[in-house]
Amino acid sequence: xKYFLYWGCSLEASGSNYLASLRPVGEAxxxxxxxxxxxxxxxxxxxxxxxxxxxxxxxxxxxLALAEAQGGYDIVAPCSSCYIQMVKVxxxxxxxxxxxxxxNEILREGGLNYTGSIRVRHVLDVLYHDVGTEVIKSHVKxxxxxxxxxxxxxxxxxxxxxEYDSVERPITHDAILAAIGxxxxxxxxxxxxxxxxxxxxxxxxxxxxxKDILEDAIAHGAAMISTVCPMxxxxxxxxxxxxxxxxxxxFDIPVVYLTQLMAVAFGLDLRADAALDRNYxxxxxxxxxxxxx
Amino acid sequence: xxEKKQKAAGLATYEPSFAKEVFQxxxxxxxxxxxxxCGVCAASCPLSMVMDYSPRKIxxxxxxGKREEVLSSxxxxxxxxxxxxxxxxxxxxxxxxxxxxxxxYAIRQGYVPREETMLFxxxxxxxxxxxxxxxxKDLPRRYFFSKGLIPGVKKAMELADMGIVMLxxxxxxxxxxxxxxxxxxxxxMLDKASAMGPGGR
Numbered sequence: 001x002k003y004f005l006y007w008g009c010s011l012e013a014s015g016s017n018y019l020a021s022l023r024p025v026g027e028a029x030x031x032x033x034x035x036x037x038x039x040x041x042x043x044x045x046x047x048x049x050x051x052x053x054x055x056x057x058x059x060x061x062x063x064l065a066l067a068e069a070q071g072g073y074d075i076v077a078p079c080s081s082c083y084i085q086m087v088k089v090x091x092x093x094x095x096x097x098x099x100x101x102x103x104n105e106i107l108r109e110g111g112l113n114y115t116g117s118i119r120v121r122h123v124l125d126v127l128y129h130d131v132g133t134e135v136i137k138s139h140v141k142x143x144x145x146x147x148x149x150x151x152x153x154x155x156x157x158x159x160x161x162x163e164y165d166s167v168e169r170p171i172t173h174d175a176i177l178a179a180i181g182x183x184x185x186x187x188x189x190x191x192x193x194x195x196x197x198x199x200x201x202x203x204x205x206x207x208x209x210x211k212d213i214l215e216d217a218i219a220h221g222a223a224m225i226s227t228v229c230p231m232x233x234x235x236x237x238x239x240x241x242x243x244x245x246x247x248x249x250x251f252d253i254p255v256v257y258l259t260q261l262m263a264v265a266f267g268l269d270l271r272a273d274a275a276l277d278r279n280y281x282x283x284x285x286x287x288x289x290x291x292x293x
Numbered sequence: 294x295x296e297k298k299q300k301a302a303g304l305a306t307y308e309p310s311f312a313k314e315v316f317q318x319x320x321x322x323x324x325x326x327x328x329x330x331c332g333v334c335a336a337s338c339p340l341s342m343v344m345d346y347s348p349r350k351i352x353x354x355x356x357x358g359k360r361e362e363v364l365s366s367x368x369x370x371x372x373x374x375x376x377x378x379x380x381x382x383x384x385x386x387x388x389x390x391x392x393x394x395x396x397x398y399a400i401r402q403g404y405v406p407r408e409e410t411m412l413f414x415x416x417x418x419x420x421x422x423x424x425x426x427x428x429x430k431d432l433p434r435r436y437f438f439s440k441g442l443i444p445g446v447k448k449a450m451e452l453a454d455m456g457i458v459m460l461x462x463x464x465x466x467x468x469x470x471x472x473x474x475x476x477x478x479x480x481x482m483l484d485k486a487s488a489m490g491p492g493g494r
Contacts, residue, residue, distance in 0.1 A: 014464050155375035159377065160389075200413065202409070238458070238459075
């Protein structure tokens with residue numbers, strides 16, 4: 001199946017281990033990802049500070065219009081923030097003819113037009129609904145053998161529209177973890193916010209949010225945390241030592257992308273495909289029984 | 294008469310002028326009319342315990358005409374965009390979008406509810422307008438130095454460890470910032486959008 005991959009700004013830098021593992025995993029599963037040509041930033045969750053709502057809508061409408069002009073395939077967004085920005089604008093355009101006309105008047109400045117035909121999908125959605133857990137299972141060469149993983153879903157992955165999973169009790173992340181042999185642990189904070197785009201600037205408040213999530217995951221038996229969003233991954237992994245300093249905790253729990261775990265389970269290369277060397281907290285220790293060193 | 298009694302009892306009275314201002318100038322501002330003060334947004338918000346006023350209170354204060362308090366409250370800029378409130382609001386108010394709209398309006402009116410987040414957000418948007426994308430290496434640098442050289446150096450030093458770790462783990466882009474091909478057209482679109490929307494830039 002063919003999709004436009006809209007990987008977004010983060011996956012080119014802080015989330016490079018996500019993109020590095022998504023491509024080979026997609027390839028193994030027969031997903032054809034084509035880059036959406038000349039895509040622009042979605043505005044993320046912080047643009048409202050400098051821009052009005054219509055400007056942010058136009059940013060996303062431009063990408064949707066590009067997808068229509070380049071062949072009309074579904075757009076797949078691995079980043080939850082990209083995903084929700086685009087889904088939101090898509091909904092609003094599809095539901096409001098007046099808005100659509102206004103946006104198209106603006107898009108004309110760049111010779112573009114959007115009719116509202118594109119479907120925006122999260123990677124989790126494609127993996128669960130298009131590929132399916134049975135097919136994923138059939139690709140597993142090194143099952144994760146009961147490895148206890150907290151499948152952190154976060155916020156914008158499913159909220160607010162819940163297009164492919166429940167907004168309060170999502171199951172897709174855990175189902176895929178189970179398909180690759182891991183044991184997804186139940187932990188109540190799986191949907192609680194990590195601080196998102198304001199973590200860096202509101203660290204004193206957001207560190208507490210992450211501390212609570214990490215504590216909850218560990219208390220419920222998790223040896224590592226799996227994420228499907230570059231912001232969740234960054235906030236949960238990169239600030240652990242700062243949280244330890246602030247709260248006297250001793251967090252040192254690996255945070256990986258679901259696609260990295262899939263690459264490991266599929267028996268792909270641990271560096272080139274799973275990109276395990278790009279994690280700040282080395283996941284190899286926890287994975288040693290699977291990867292054999 | 295009723296109003297006098299209310300005031301004497303220390304209760305807030307309705308004062309519609311600020312509410313009207315919000316309905317007209319704030320993106321999604323009109324949605325506040327639907328609020329029935331149930332407080333589900335406040336109970337769902339991950340940061341409401343550190344806000345000066347919960348989202349529910351903010352909506353009430355808008356109706357009560359508390360312009361100064363609302364536009365200078367840190368609450369309107371502490372939204373993490375988690376969408377818990379928007380999902381759960383029984384009156385289908387897009388609380389997240391209203392909070393964002395209020396923050397944008399407050400800043401345009403010269404208020405600075407949270408300075409660091411505001412500076413970061415402004416640099417973020419400037420970079421989108423300039424390049425069409427975010428360069429995660431240049432954005433923090435521009436944000437660090439947005440208040441001048443000395444505060445910039447201080448902030449950069451505080452977070453230097455993160456930069457080094459990112460670099461060592463190949464999670465930093467080394468290429469210089471580069472704009473998208475359609476950057477000029479995008480800028481034209483954004484100029485038009487900022488002139489047309491209720492928010493404006």
